[in-house]
Amino acid sequence: MKIIPTHIPDVLILEPQVFGDARGFFMETWNAKTFADAGLNLNFVQDNHSRSRQGTLRGMHYQIKHPQGKLVRVTSGKVFDVAVDLRQSSPTFGQWAGAELSDEDHRMLWVPPGFAHGFYVMSESADFLYKCTDLYAPEYDRSLHWNDPSIGIEWPLVNGAAPTISAKDEAGKNWQEADKFA
Numbered sequence: 001m002k003i004i005p006t007h008i009p010d011v012l013i014l015e016p017q018v019f020g021d022a023r024g025f026f027m028e029t030w031n032a033k034t035f036a037d038a039g040l041n042l043n044f045v046q047d048n049h050s051r052s053r054q055g056t057l058r059g060m061h062y063q064i065k066h067p068q069g070k071l072v073r074v075t076s077g078k079v080f081d082v083a084v085d086l087r088q089s090s091p092t093f094g095q096w097a098g099a100e101l102s103d104e105d106h107r108m109l110w111v112p113p114g115f116a117h118g119f120y121v122m123s124e125s126a127d128f129l130y131k132c133t134d135l136y137a138p139e140y141d142r143s144l145h146w147n148d149p150s151i152g153i154e155w156p157l158v159n160g161a162a163p164t165i166s167a168k169d170e171a172g173k174n175w176q177e178a179d180k181f182a
């Protein structure tokens with residue numbers, strides 16, 4: 001597995017080794033020892049799968065208690081995936097890191113606990129799979145507004161069109177009002 005740091009050192013792009021042959025390909029997407037050897041001792045307790053149409057933006061989500069670390073990947077299509085550092089004690093507090101993830105590059109992103117996370121679907125549709133280090137806790141679920149100017153995420157919006165978002169995310173909090181981590 002190749003590990004590519006982003007400019008936020010805790011947010012990592014992971015490229016699994018892909019074994020191609022006449023049948024197709026094989027790759028390991030999660031191996032506790034490989035990740036531990038890379039410094040990521042993770043205990044996953046929930047797996048999620050969402051499918052979204054082109055132009056959908058889900059985010060920026062976090063749980064203020066029971067924060068989840070997320071190992072995310074795309075099995076069909078292409079997304080732009082983003083993590084925002086909400087840890088006030090962090091030197092990269094308030095910064096965002098993004099990466100394209102697709103079914104062709106097989107890249108994964110490690111989003112640590114303490115980050116808001118979201119993605120935008122660039123392809124016709126996308127299947128998005130992720131492992132989480134804590135369980136869904138809806139009472140602590142929070143949404144930071146995807147387009148807050150003080151964060152300034154550079155979303156690659158298709159034809160510049162406004163994204164499709166949920167009512168919850170439409171009402172996402174701005175940076176000043178959003179709950180943050182210590």
Ligand SMILES: Cc1cn([C@H]2C[C@H](O)[C@@H](COP(=O)(O)OP(=O)(O)O[C@H]3O[C@@H](C)C(=O)[C@@H](O)[C@H]3O)O2)c(=O)[nH]c1=O
Nearest residue numbers: 048050058059060061062070117118119135136166168
């Ligand atoms: C996240 C989640 C949702 N749900 C339910 C609640 C709701 O009825 C329905 C859809 O929920 P949402 O609109 O919150 O789904 P979605 O917008 O896809 O939420 C996800 O977005 C990405 C960006 C993340 O990072 C995830 O952690 C998660 O917050 O699914 C669960 O049952 N378990 C879960 O873990």
